[in-house]
Amino acid sequence: MAITRAEVLHVARLARLALTEEEIARFQEQLSAILEAVGKVDELDLSGVEPTAHPLELSNVWGADEPRPSIDVEEALANAPDREGSYFRVPPA
Amino acid sequence: MTWEPVIGCEIHVHLKTQTKMFCRCATGFGAPENSSTCPVCLAHPGVLPVPNERAIEWTIKLGLALGCDIAPRAVFHRKNYFYPDNPKGYQISQYDEPLCMSGSFLLPGVGGDTEIGIVRAHLEEDAAKNVHMGGGEGRIHGADRTLVDFNRAGMPLVEIVTQPHLRSSEQTKRFLQLLRQTVRELGISDAEMQEGSMRFDVNVSVRPEGSDELRTRTELKNINSFNFAAQGIEREIQRQIAIYEGGGEVVQETLHFVPGQEHAAPLRSKEEAQDYRYLPEPDLVPIEPPAEMVEQARAELGELPSARIRRLETELDFGLAEGLVTSGRDGLYERTPGDRRAVANVVMNELAAAGLDPTEVNGEELGKLVEARDRIPREAFMKALGASGDGDFKAEDYLGEAVIADESELDPVIERILAANDENVAAYRAGKQGLLGFFVGQVMKETGGKADPKVVNTRLRELLDRS
Ligand SMILES: [Zn+2]
Numbered sequence: 001m002a003i004t005r006a007e008v009l010h011v012a013r014l015a016r017l018a019l020t021e022e023e024i025a026r027f028q029e030q031l032s033a034i035l036e037a038v039g040k041v042d043e044l045d046l047s048g049v050e051p052t053a054h055p056l057e058l059s060n061v062w063g064a065d066e067p068r069p070s071i072d073v074e075e076a077l078a079n080a081p082d083r084e085g086s087y088f089r090v091p092p093a
Numbered sequence: 094m095t096w097e098p099v100i101g102c103e104i105h106v107h108l109k110t111q112t113k114m115f116c117r118c119a120t121g122f123g124a125p126e127n128s129s130t131c132p133v134c135l136a137h138p139g140v141l142p143v144p145n146e147r148a149i150e151w152t153i154k155l156g157l158a159l160g161c162d163i164a165p166r167a168v169f170h171r172k173n174y175f176y177p178d179n180p181k182g183y184q185i186s187q188y189d190e191p192l193c194m195s196g197s198f199l200l201p202g203v204g205g206d207t208e209i210g211i212v213r214a215h216l217e218e219d220a221a222k223n224v225h226m227g228g229g230e231g232r233i234h235g236a237d238r239t240l241v242d243f244n245r246a247g248m249p250l251v252e253i254v255t256q257p258h259l260r261s262s263e264q265t266k267r268f269l270q271l272l273r274q275t276v277r278e279l280g281i282s283d284a285e286m287q288e289g290s291m292r293f294d295v296n297v298s299v300r301p302e303g304s305d306e307l308r309t310r311t312e313l314k315n316i317n318s319f320n321f322a323a324q325g326i327e328r329e330i331q332r333q334i335a336i337y338e339g340g341g342e343v344v345q346e347t348l349h350f351v352p353g354q355e356h357a358a359p360l361r362s363k364e365e366a367q368d369y370r371y372l373p374e375p376d377l378v379p380i381e382p383p384a385e386m387v388e389q390a391r392a393e394l395g396e397l398p399s400a401r402i403r404r405l406e407t408e409l410d411f412g413l414a415e416g417l418v419t420s421g422r423d424g425l426y427e428r429t430p431g432d433r434r435a436v437a438n439v440v441m442n443e444l445a446a447a448g449l450d451p452t453e454v455n456g457e458e459l460g461k462l463v464e465a466r467d468r469i470p471r472e473a474f475m476k477a478l479g480a481s482g483d484g485d486f487k488a489e490d491y492l493g494e495a496v497i498a499d500e501s502e503l504d505p506v507i508e509r510i511l512a513a514n515d516e517n518v519a520a521y522r523a524g525k526q527g528l529l530g531f532f533v534g535q536v537m538k539e540t541g542g543k544a545d546p547k548v549v550n551t552r553l554r555e556l557l558d559r560s
Contacts, residue, residue, distance in 0.1 A: 010368075014173070014175075014368060014370070015175075016175055053168055053373035053375075053379070054373070054375065054378055054379065056378060058378040059166075059378050059379045059380060059381040060378070060380060060381060060383070061143070061144070061377075061378050062143065062144040062145065062146040062149065062380075063117065063143040063144070063145065063146060064146055064147075065110045065111050065112050065145050065146060065147035065148070066111065066112065066117065067111050067112050067117055067118070067119040068112075068117040068118075070118045070119065070128065070129050070130055070131050071130060071131050071132070073125070073126075073127050073128050073130075076127050076130045076135060076243070077127065084226075084238070084240055085126070086125060086126045086127050086128070087126055087127065087224070087240035087241060087242060088127070088240065088241040088242075088243070089238055089239070089240055089241075090177045090238070090239050090240075090241060091238065091239070092225065092227070092236040092237055092238055092239055093176060093177045093223060093225070093236075093239045
């Protein structure tokens with residue numbers, strides 16, 4: 001398979017996911033299948049082709065440095081799982 | 094063996110744009126927590142970033158001042174990591190196609206210029222501010238909860254990376270000071286370390302003098318004072334030398350500098366595996382800096398501080414020239430006529446000690462004051478200097494009032510006082526020398542404090558001793 005068990009665990013760790021043994025095996029299979037499918041591109045001769053980061057033929061899209069109103073603090077905190085005063089509160093980092 | 098330090102820096106500078114990098118929330122130091130936020134900088138689902146044009150212009154301007162090539166095409170990347178300071182799960186930054194590359198910064202020194210290579214200068218967004226609670230003094234260790242303020246999240250930040258071309262803690266400090274002044278003069282950042290609008294990381298290694306190898310380096314993180322930088326680097330140099338001379342090996346690590354602490358403490362890593370999985374930001378299109386934008390920025394550069402140090406050095410010594418420029422006092426120095434060294438000393442020392450903002454001082458008037466410095470009493474000079482930042486300050490108001498140094502004017506006053514105090518005069522002449530202070534006091538009283546105490550002292554002695 002294109003993806004090793006160790007690579008699955010590494011990616012899971014980076015994404016802060018705890019996986020069961022069954023999931024590790026399943027994701028190893030699925031991720032490998034995805035990589036193999038994308039690997040089809042390697043069959044083409046791409047020597048003269050620039051990497052594409054973006055499908056649009058656009059550049060220099062930006063906005064002027066002029067402030068617009070922010071949202072209200074209460075609105076900002078409305079979906080917070082926990083708060084302390086006007087701070088978001090999260091488990092110790 | 095003689096060891097040579099090899100030092101490189103990463104400098105982060107907040108741009109003082111009015112709005113954040115990818116949304117139009119207002120920037121600003123000291124706003125109530127989470128009052129400057131919106132769905133973009135809080136990373137709500139479905140939002141899209143819009144880059145700040147001025148931040149791009151200013152990064153280009155900085156790149157030009159650092160002698161960089163401005164990329165014909167630059168791209169934003171996502172830097173992925175999980176931490177409560179990063180609501181999206183990635184920071185928008187630049188990776189292999191930054192705006193500015195391959196620069197060279199001239200650091201003047203006593204023995205000539207040193208070229209400090211600039212690897213790159215790129216634009217990114219700052220993270221939110223975390224406050225770690227319950228562990229004592231906001232330290233991460235032992236905290237039981239973390240509070241998050243998103244006002245800082247998304248503020249435009251430029252990261253400047255140097256080549257490891259610095260060779261001592263003192264030289265690094267001078268480099269950082271000159272870089273800070275350059276950034277400030279470009280008008281793109283306050284670069285205030287107390288407010289966190291400038292901070293730096295320093296990489297340190299050592300090698301046998303004459304070798305060109307690069308040994309294992311350690312990184313000092315989040316330094317926000319020039320003196321701490323110099324102290325921290327010096328300590329790290331000595332620590333590494335001691336390890337090598339003891340037959341050991343330096344371990345690559347990140348150290349958090351704590352002022353006053355003997356050793357920098359290893360920093361807990363944000364991401365144990367430093368695997369940021371950079372990928373091109375699909376929500377943003379590339380930047381292809383238009384020629385007009387680059388030329389406009391170049392036209393605005395003006396004479397850079399490093400060049401000005403060299404110019405001023407021709408009329409002063411190097412230390413004074415560098416001190417004036419890196420403290421932002423050279424403008425006043427140049428506006429003030431008179432003996433160059435005397436002006437430089439007053440601007441650099443006395444005026445600084447008086448706590449005056451040099452931009453508010455009228456150079457012409459200060460020049461008159463400097464010219465009179467040796468003729469007038471010290472107190473009168475300092476009093477006038479203290480007032481020299483006032484908008485309507487006129488030196489002659491103080492010079493006129495300050496001194497009666499003319500003997501022909503003072504002698505009649507002194508003689509009158511001696512005649513009216515004949516008992517004290519007799520006592521003085523009989524050996525009570527301490528009475529001199531009494532006579533000086535009487536003369537000052539009589540002249541409303543305007544007599545030059547030096548002249549009064551001299552004349553009093555002469556007249557009393559003449560008997
Ligand atoms: Zn915002």
